[in-house]
Amino acid sequence: MRAYEIVYVIKPDLSDEERASKVERIHSLITENGGEIKETDDWGKRKLAYEIRHCSEGHYGLTTFKLPPQAVEPIEERLNIDEGLLRYQIVSRSK
Secondary structure, X not given: OEEEEEEEEEOOOOOHHHHHHHHHHHHHHXXXXXXXXXXXXXXXXXXXXXXXXXXXXXXXXXXXXXXXXXXXXXXXXXXXXXOOEEEEEEEEOOO
């Protein structure tokens, strides 16, 4: 398994419960694909550098995790169709 991190931006107009549900959905996708969550960090609401889907703010978060390399693509496919996510990026962490 490799170490990865995902930074995500969630739509700012979602309620706290809906936002928590989105974060839990990201975490469940990781664990369902054989991964294990190491650490999460909620960065809060921040101004975006440019508008994304008519939003000028977004709620940022960071999660570090371990995952088999072949499981990254299925997770990205599922995240691409989530309307509540403005952006995300999964990167491999080097030692």
